[in-house]
Amino acid sequence: MSIQSLHKRANELADSQRQLNLLSEGIFADGSLPKFKDKLTALGQFPIRPEPLEILQINLGYMCNQVCSHCHVDAGPDRQEIMTRETMEYCLRTIQSTGISTLDLTGGAPEMNPDFRWFVEQASQIGIKDFIVRSNLTIIEANKKYNDLPEFFKTHKIHVVSSMPHWTMGKTDKQRGKGVFNKSISALKRLNQVGYGLKGSDLKLDLVYNPSGAFLPGDQSALEADFKKMLFKDFNIEFHQLFALTNLPISRYLDYLIASENYEDYMYALVEAFNPNALMNVMCTNTLSVGWDGWLYDCDFNQMLQLKVNSNSQHIRDFNMTDLSNRTIITSQHCYGCTAGAGSSCQGSIIQS
Numbered sequence: 001m002s003i004q005s006l007h008k009r010a011n012e013l014a015d016s017q018r019q020l021n022l023l024s025e026g027i028f029a030d031g032s033l034p035k036f037k038d039k040l041t042a043l044g045q046f047p048i049r050p051e052p053l054e055i056l057q058i059n060l061g062y063m064c065n066q067v068c069s070h071c072h073v074d075a076g077p078d079r080q081e082i083m084t085r086e087t088m089e090y091c092l093r094t095i096q097s098t099g100i101s102t103l104d105l106t107g108g109a110p111e112m113n114p115d116f117r118w119f120v121e122q123a124s125q126i127g128i129k130d131f132i133v134r135s136n137l138t139i140i141e142a143n144k145k146y147n148d149l150p151e152f153f154k155t156h157k158i159h160v161v162s163s164m165p166h167w168t169m170g171k172t173d174k175q176r177g178k179g180v181f182n183k184s185i186s187a188l189k190r191l192n193q194v195g196y197g198l199k200g201s202d203l204k205l206d207l208v209y210n211p212s213g214a215f216l217p218g219d220q221s222a223l224e225a226d227f228k229k230m231l232f233k234d235f236n237i238e239f240h241q242l243f244a245l246t247n248l249p250i251s252r253y254l255d256y257l258i259a260s261e262n263y264e265d266y267m268y269a270l271v272e273a274f275n276p277n278a279l280m281n282v283m284c285t286n287t288l289s290v291g292w293d294g295w296l297y298d299c300d301f302n303q304m305l306q307l308k309v310n311s312n313s314q315h316i317r318d319f320n321m322t323d324l325s326n327r328t329i330i331t332s333q334h335c336y337g338c339t340a341g342a343g344s345s346c347q348g349s350i351i352q353s
Contacts, residue, residue: 033267036335045279047328050298053321055287057104057300057346058091059083060116062292064108065142068163068176070210072251072304075108085115087294090316092122098321102130104287104346106300109139111146124156132159134208134346137187138180150187150194159204160196161243162188165212167230175212188237197239206241208348214262216273216341220244220349243348246270248337251304270336278343281350284329290316298329300346305332 040046062079064071095103103123110116110133124131133153140149153160164184165175172181188205191197197205207227211217224242231237247253249266257263288309289297294316297303311327313320343350 033271033333036331036333039274040279040331043276043279045276046331048279048282048285048331049328050325051285053098053100053286053288053324055102055104055283056091056095056100056290057106057287058290059106059292059300059303060108060110060113060119062108063112064136065112065139066109066136066177066180068136068252069256070175070212070247070253072248072253072301073108074251074304079108081292082113083115083292083294085118087292087316088115088119088122090294090319091290092119092126094316094319095123095128096126097319099127101128102132103128104132104134106134109136111135111139111149117152120152120156120158130159131156132161134161134163136176137162137164138183140187140190141183150190150196153191154194154196154203157203159206160191161206161208163210164188164207164227165210167227167234171212175210185235185237188231188239189235192236192238197237199238205239206243207239208243208245210245210247214257214260214266216246216269217244217344220342241348243346244342244344245346245348246337246340246344248301248334250301250334267333267336270340273340274336275339275341275343275351277351278339278341281343281345282335282338283345283347283350284338287346288324296324301334301337302330305334307332 037046040048061082062073062075063077063082064075064079065077067076094100135149139146163176165172169181172184173179191205194203195201196203209217209223209227217223220242223244227242228239231239249257249263254263257266284298287299289300289303291297291303296309296314296316297307298309307330308314309324309327310330311323313323338344
């Protein structure tokens with residue numbers, strides 16, 4: 001590793017520690033924000049322990065063709081962190097040895113990893129039942145080499161999950177950058193053309209909604225109805241489900257909260273909306289997150305905070321199901337985001353509102 005890379009890595013670790021300190025220690029002078037750990041302890045729910053592993057969520061790298069204001073990965077075109085084929089091979093061995101049913105590829109833009117297609121082809125051959133790719137849509141329109149992604153997804157029966165902040169240009173471009181809305185609409189039309197998102201189609205196309213400001217998402221079913229109505233009315237676009245995700249106070253979104261002086265109010269809103277029933281279905285219980293460099297985390301939010309799993313098996317090359325099954329889940333204040341209101345996970349709201 002070069003001196004420049006070492007300095008960059010040190011700066012990332014320092015920033016993760018800064019965010020952790022802000023989240024966990026001395027948040028407010030009067031100590032009025034209860035610790036997540038204490039909240040769970042009072043309910044007899046601490047520590048959280050894993051259920052049988054169902055989903056392996058793999059971050060293929062932080063490189064992305066967009067720079068979204070809410071991005072908890074802090075992804076962008078300048079990021080060079082990319083999963084190697086060697087690490088992918090360790091992931092494939094893990095999938096084969098465990099019989100994991102769902103593979104969830106994320107980024108950045110996972111499609112920008114040079115071995116993305118190779119990995120999808122290899123994983124498709126070993127019996128994955130639900131193969132998810134979290135696409136930002138605009139990657140399909142970004143460059144000629146990505147133009148055939150809809151057909152590639154169809155060939156491998158990929159479940160496409162895509163971010164779409166709103167059905168209007170203004171709100172979408174404000175969160176994700178100028179021109180993103182039009183490119184997203186174009187990509188959705190192309191996905192529809194090959195059969196994605198259509199009523200009765202088994203080519204699953206789901207959208208993801210994140211609030212663009214310092215507030216919690218509304219009711220998922222109501223948002224889905226509005227999105228379906230307006231996208232079909234204005235653009236003749238169809239999709240299957242909409243996932244409403246709560247923005248967690250980490251990385252770029254945490255910086256936004258601080259800069260806009262909304263941090264304290266947002267944290268109070270998360271705590272006040274705490275729902276004990278959401279604890280039963282938090283994604284860290286059945287999901288394991290694999291970082292671009294192979295380190296293991298309870299979720300991709302912990303990945304951004306450099307909170308590796310509490311286990312002797314901390315890297316994908318050393319994967320040991322017994323050790324990981326006996327671990328406890330690492331939590332901090334950002335976990336309030338997954339237990340607020342109807343709850344939130346990568347699959348959207350986790351309880352009925």
